[in-house]
Amino acid sequence: MKIAFFSDIHANLYAFKAMLEDLDSQRPDTAYCLGDLVGYHIYPNEVIEEIRRRGIATLKGNHDEKVDSITTTPESLNETDENYAYHLISQDNRDYLKKLPTLINIGFTFGEATFKIALAHGSTRRIDEYILIDTDENYVLEILDEADADILIVGHSHKPYHRIIETKSVVFKHVINLGSVGKHKDGDLRGCYALLTIDNNSSLLLRDSINVEFRRIDYDMEASSKAIEESPLPAEFAVALRSGR
Template identity: 45%
Template structure:
């Protein structure tokens, strides 16, 4: 079983199109999107429509939730008094069709997958920020005990998330009544707005090893895949809009 996970597209259509081209080579069995379809670029409707057309199971990101719940207006956006985040939200709010707004409003908060291999029941939890809240950041330097506690509370053996745009995989050794097992915490990175000083988009393919316990460090293979896309097309679209030019520079610099 091979599962593709991607997140944080942020209205970057050139990046999403390049992702779809790349994923066709990967022979995956299922695909899930962990949210933040919109914000920071000029193609929110096109992104949503591609996700819907392909029937990709998707959860809400914090930008999806915030913008989806805004009331549409056509008032002039005063870039002199709003911060960059507010400009992005107002700009996206004005572009968004009502049908696509309803789609964002009705996205689930998380997706739980349950697998049974070799007499083991494995819970995979897909969230945007964390199991606690949609906008909580889980960085790689987060203490191990905090992540394990979070996963125990949410009954997750494998926790997959985005939001920080910085990919990593932590294999967490857990001792229970003298028995050692492993949990996996996986930040899947960002398709359309990477922030790890790498300008390439990022996503993850999970592959389960049917011949090994999923609760040991050999049972799950986590492959981080980086792909090129037309950064200049995405950056120029920002510069030709009222969005702050710093969004374009961030794409060019990977931050």
């Protein structure tokens, strides 16, 4: 079974369209979005509406949660203001974001093996917690135990990795960070999403039997950056996009 996971689009429609084109070419059995559809760019409605049109199961990210906390009005915005990104969102799409869950648990069984997967934007404890590649191993195992999960899949840090942790009972647990579709922070200017493959040959007792492929996607980053510069958003957002930081 091949499952696509992506996160942190941040309203970057150029990157999102390129990612979807690649995703469709890979023909996954299903797909999940781990949140942060909005923020930092000018196309939140287009991104949300495509997610909804495709019926993709989606989590709430910290920026999606932030939408309801913005107290400024469009009329009170400064000449450049990061809150402009949230004011663009239609009421219907605001209502959609508000109803998104913060945790999804899924499971797949092949023969006698069952793989329990927990999906969260930051972590299963907090929507804005960073689970990094070097986060304390015991702490990560606590989270996996709390979630009753063999595989934890997260976003939020925008830095992709696949970490395998061997437990005392010689079972291998997996932590996967998806990176970011539309706001890159690992120095790579391409969009990123992940394909997870689990089948009858997969086992929690075999370290490398669960396959994770990170797909890197080129897109028209210059056009995307110029769209930010031509909007009321801070120009620093375009600088960050071009630098991958």
